[in-house]
Amino acid sequence: MIPSRVREQAAGPKGADDAAHRPKAGRHLELLGVSKSYGSGRLVVRDVSFTLHPGKFLTLLGPSGSGKTTTLMMVAGFETPTAGHVRVNGADVAGLPPNRRNFGVVFQGYGLFPHMSVLQNVEFPLRMRRLSQDKRRDLAMAMLDKVGLEGFSGRRPAQLSGGQQQRVALARALVFEPDALLLDEPLGALDKKLRDTLQAEIKALQARVGISILYVTHDQDEAMMMSDEIAIMNDGQVIQMGAPADIYLHPRTAFVAGFLGETNLIPCVHCGSDGKIASVKFTDGTFGSGLEMRHDRERGEGKAGLLSIRPEAFEFLTGMATAPNQIDGRVSDYTFLGRHERYVVAALGQNVIVSQPGQGRPRVRIGDAVRLTWAGEKGQLLSRQT
Amino acid sequence: MKTSDGKAARSRYWLLAPIILLYGTLAVLPLTLIVTHAFEDGLDHFRTIASSVLFWPIVGNTVVISLCTTAAAVSLGYILAAAMWCSRPPLRRVLLAVTLLPFWSGVLVKNFAWSALLQDNGVINGLLQTLALRSAPLPLLHNRFAVVVGMVHYVLPYAVFPIFATMLGIDGTLTRAAESLGATRSVVLFQIVGPLTLPGVYAAALLVLIMAGGFFITPVLLGGPQNMMVANLVNYYANELVDFGSAAALAVTISIGVAVLMLLYHRIPKEGQYGRA
Amino acid sequence: MGEPSPPARGGREAVAAPGRSGPSTSALLLLLSLPILGFLLLPSLIIVPMSLTKGNVIRFPPIWISTHAFWDFLGDDRWIASTLTSLKVGAFSVVLASVAGATAAVGLHRAGFAGKSVVLALIMMPLATPVIVLALADYIFFLRVGLVGTWVGIGLAHSVIVTPYVFVATQVSLATLNPAQVRSARSLGATNVALLRFVYWPTLRPGILAGIIFAFAISLDEVVIALFLQGPNATTLPVQMFTSLEYDPTPKVAAVACLLLAVALLASLAQLGLSARAGSR
Numbered sequence: 001m002i003p004s005r006v007r008e009q010a011a012g013p014k015g016a017d018d019a020a021h022r023p024k025a026g027r028h029l030e031l032l033g034v035s036k037s038y039g040s041g042r043l044v045v046r047d048v049s050f051t052l053h054p055g056k057f058l059t060l061l062g063p064s065g066s067g068k069t070t071t072l073m074m075v076a077g078f079e080t081p082t083a084g085h086v087r088v089n090g091a092d093v094a095g096l097p098p099n100r101r102n103f104g105v106v107f108q109g110y111g112l113f114p115h116m117s118v119l120q121n122v123e124f125p126l127r128m129r130r131l132s133q134d135k136r137r138d139l140a141m142a143m144l145d146k147v148g149l150e151g152f153s154g155r156r157p158a159q160l161s162g163g164q165q166q167r168v169a170l171a172r173a174l175v176f177e178p179d180a181l182l183l184d185e186p187l188g189a190l191d192k193k194l195r196d197t198l199q200a201e202i203k204a205l206q207a208r209v210g211i212s213i214l215y216v217t218h219d220q221d222e223a224m225m226m227s228d229e230i231a232i233m234n235d236g237q238v239i240q241m242g243a244p245a246d247i248y249l250h251p252r253t254a255f256v257a258g259f260l261g262e263t264n265l266i267p268c269v270h271c272g273s274d275g276k277i278a279s280v281k282f283t284d285g286t287f288g289s290g291l292e293m294r295h296d297r298e299r300g301e302g303k304a305g306l307l308s309i310r311p312e313a314f315e316f317l318t319g320m321a322t323a324p325n326q327i328d329g330r331v332s333d334y335t336f337l338g339r340h341e342r343y344v345v346a347a348l349g350q351n352v353i354v355s356q357p358g359q360g361r362p363r364v365r366i367g368d369a370v371r372l373t374w375a376g377e378k379g380q381l382l383s384r385q386t
Numbered sequence: 387m388k389t390s391d392g393k394a395a396r397s398r399y400w401l402l403a404p405i406i407l408l409y410g411t412l413a414v415l416p417l418t419l420i421v422t423h424a425f426e427d428g429l430d431h432f433r434t435i436a437s438s439v440l441f442w443p444i445v446g447n448t449v450v451i452s453l454c455t456t457a458a459a460v461s462l463g464y465i466l467a468a469a470m471w472c473s474r475p476p477l478r479r480v481l482l483a484v485t486l487l488p489f490w491s492g493v494l495v496k497n498f499a500w501s502a503l504l505q506d507n508g509v510i511n512g513l514l515q516t517l518a519l520r521s522a523p524l525p526l527l528h529n530r531f532a533v534v535v536g537m538v539h540y541v542l543p544y545a546v547f548p549i550f551a552t553m554l555g556i557d558g559t560l561t562r563a564a565e566s567l568g569a570t571r572s573v574v575l576f577q578i579v580g581p582l583t584l585p586g587v588y589a590a591a592l593l594v595l596i597m598a599g600g601f602f603i604t605p606v607l608l609g610g611p612q613n614m615m616v617a618n619l620v621n622y623y624a625n626e627l628v629d630f631g632s633a634a635a636l637a638v639t640i641s642i643g644v645a646v647l648m649l650l651y652h653r654i655p656k657e658g659q660y661g662r663a
Numbered sequence: 664m665g666e667p668s669p670p671a672r673g674g675r676e677a678v679a680a681p682g683r684s685g686p687s688t689s690a691l692l693l694l695l696s697l698p699i700l701g702f703l704l705l706p707s708l709i710i711v712p713m714s715l716t717k718g719n720v721i722r723f724p725p726i727w728i729s730t731h732a733f734w735d736f737l738g739d740d741r742w743i744a745s746t747l748t749s750l751k752v753g754a755f756s757v758v759l760a761s762v763a764g765a766t767a768a769v770g771l772h773r774a775g776f777a778g779k780s781v782v783l784a785l786i787m788m789p790l791a792t793p794v795i796v797l798a799l800a801d802y803i804f805f806l807r808v809g810l811v812g813t814w815v816g817i818g819l820a821h822s823v824i825v826t827p828y829v830f831v832a833t834q835v836s837l838a839t840l841n842p843a844q845v846r847s848a849r850s851l852g853a854t855n856v857a858l859l860r861f862v863y864w865p866t867l868r869p870g871i872l873a874g875i876i877f878a879f880a881i882s883l884d885e886v887v888i889a890l891f892l893q894g895p896n897a898t899t900l901p902v903q904m905f906t907s908l909e910y911d912p913t914p915k916v917a918a919v920a921c922l923l924l925a926v927a928l929l930a931s932l933a934q935l936g937l938s939a940r941a942g943s944r
Contacts, residue, residue, distance in 0.1 A: 399770060400770075401766040401767065401769050401770030402766070402767055402770045402771070403766075404762050404763040404766050404767070405763040405764065405766065405767040405786065405826065405830075407763075408759060408763040408822060408823065408826065409763075409785070409786075409823065409826075412801070412819055412820065412822065412823045413788070413789065413797075413800075413823050415804060416797075416800035416801050416803065416804035417792075417796070417797075417800050419800060419803055419804050420796070420799060420800045420803065423803065462699050462702075465692065465695050465696055465699060466696050466699055466700070468692050469689070469692040469693050469695070469696040472688060472689035472692050472693075473689060473693070477693075481696065481700070484700050484703065484704065485700070485703065486931075487703070487704065487707070487931075488703050488704070488706075488707065489931075490880065490924075490927035490928065490930065490931045491706075491707055491923065491924055491927050492883070492884030492886075492901065492923065492927075493884065493886060494884070494886055494901045494904050494905060494908075494920075495706075495707075495710065495920045495923055495924060496706055496707075497908075498710070498904070498908060498916060498917070498920050499705075499706030499707065499709060499710050499920070500706055501908070502709060502710075502713055502917075503705070503706065503709065509709055539702065539703065539706065542699075542702075542703060543703070571688075575688075596791075599793070600793035600794060600795060602794070602795055602886075602887050603886055603887070603905065606905075606909070607905070607908060607909070616795075617793070617794075617795040617887070620795050620796075620799055621795070621890075621891075624799055624802065624891070625891075630803055633799055634799065634803070637795065637796045637799050637800070640793055640795065640796060641792070641793065641796050644791070644792075644793055648791060
């Protein structure tokens, strides 16, 4: 491991008031009520609060314009919040310019310095921190080793592939042991296979180095794959935050249900509840059930709502079997997608998407009348407003 | 040939006939004539000019004036380019327009204006006398200084554009990346942005150097008899001495010099000497 | 820090200046630029007052105020003759250059053959060749064919220099031509001539016009070649000015300079307008 005196020298840039920001394990990043508006008064980020715990991977996930990048930039110091606080280990970083905040940032496009070699790029933050030439070199080479680019130290960024440049950017952002790593859609420009590989590598790197990561992306697969926690953002606000499985299985709004994965939203009316499972009535008079809504105040008999059922939660009822949850419809489309098959069933006045493990031969044919069923816990009752 | 229709392909190349005719008769032919004249007695003409008492001083003068002009024009051009780059678009357009204005007035108009400005009873001396800073006029005209001033004035817009173009090509993310890694503003300027503007500077310098070497009018109107440049020497040989052979030899020498400089110019990748990351 | 910029969305942030330097650096640079810009503009500015002097000597400050310099110019046969010569030369060279340059641009449009870049470089060669070399070459050549001292000769020589400008201007216009237009016209049976007339020409017009204006301005201003090829009946305006400045400087020169400036300004405005139209098609 790195000797402690080298660690101290690798401390954040000079300044007595920076003592609180010397890198140590266990540093919390907190956002409290952060908002950002531009001149026109339009709020780009609204009252965002979350905590990134040490060593954790938190992703800000949302569509373009949801404010996720602006939020990241406020953490990094390139934007100033118009309200709220950004705190590192309790200390407000508001007064600190970006070059004193000790975060490692990987931008879209990586921002590698084209006129410097890979090694010089990675050494740069160490040079800013006044490390001696030997120590710089050792640390930088070790970091390059860690990202699998030993031997590339003499090359220029232009001579590297996209994936390699990505890794240099990561190495450069990590080499000075920052308090956290901030990544702004770093894999956007790469093809799918490379993205998958790098996602795994980033995750593995995090495990090895133990650093906290704040990640921004619009790709929900990516978010699910890498994150300990996901904060879903839309229109400047955090809509829901939690572990990937949690959000996936228990979306709080129709937006979240539709954004993370695919879902069917079936209009219904709330007509009973046992506390955990709610009974609903569909437009054609049939009944179904799903998980009760989380927020107590949204519950209410007779209230209109949406029942969210993921395509993979459905099963086809065959033969004479019946089930308490049942929807009748007619198959209108079928697609084979390798890992799964996708059926479109016209039911209840809408297209219901059903997904089944792929087996090559369709279970039902287009035009067949079918009955769909699902387990109550696999449905989620949501209120009509997003 | 990428055109699919063979007949169309052939007929399209008929369109090149006019330019081939024009260049062939009015550029290639005369230039070949020059080369023939230059080498008609082997290397004799070259020896003549090289041994001429005028040659080396004039070459020296040309080099000195060209270098001074280049240094001044590139420095001033850098400041202008940087000012344009750091301005918001509305101001930037204004600066660009003002820089472009001189393009439209010819070299004679410019030289005339400069001689009026620099002469003993010209604007600058008049101003100095009015402000009682001097009683006797400063000799600002008909010397090397005036020639350099006139040339810098002419080439300055040409120096600005390569530098500005290079600056525009610099990735904006780089400054943020540098800052996030702990760089102060001066580090960003001198270690990140500055080096990346260098290719533009080299391009501008070579361009100006090539232009400056070929000046003819400015040395005559703004310079003294001891400020002749190589172009004037060609005129001297051709029109005063009526020695076409030597004039041609000199012209060939100048062309070779320019060609060498142009080769250097093309070896500078204009956009991003280091490629795009 | 700098001014706030909108959040980056996909793709790169095109932040150039604000991130690079604070407002203080921009202010400093602007301050430094002012004298430089003044330096650029100053000469053009003093010409106008100088041409309005009462005296017969070019001096500053001028003796206000009289327009006699302009009338002297208009009444001087030699000056008028040289003006006419310049106009003839300009028109002639521009006609030749536009035919050669435009046809070449159309001919090379979307042509892909090995050595195309060499051809392009050759077309642009007159820009790179030192004027003195071309002047001497034309002089020696024209001596043999008896074209020295004729405005036709000067026009021919100028046409070579200005062709690259028309070529490039035409190329720029051509870039806005939709290839689908050409293909559909062909499929509808258009001959090459019809193609040129109905498809190419309308698109090219503004670009060629812009190039012509620029070319004309250059020919009008060209001095070295005109000097070498001059004759008693073939003195262009710049050459007349040059001789006058050397041997007989009177305010007439200032008046001519003033007029040339005005023409140049008009030309630049016209070209701006045309390029804007050519680019927006």
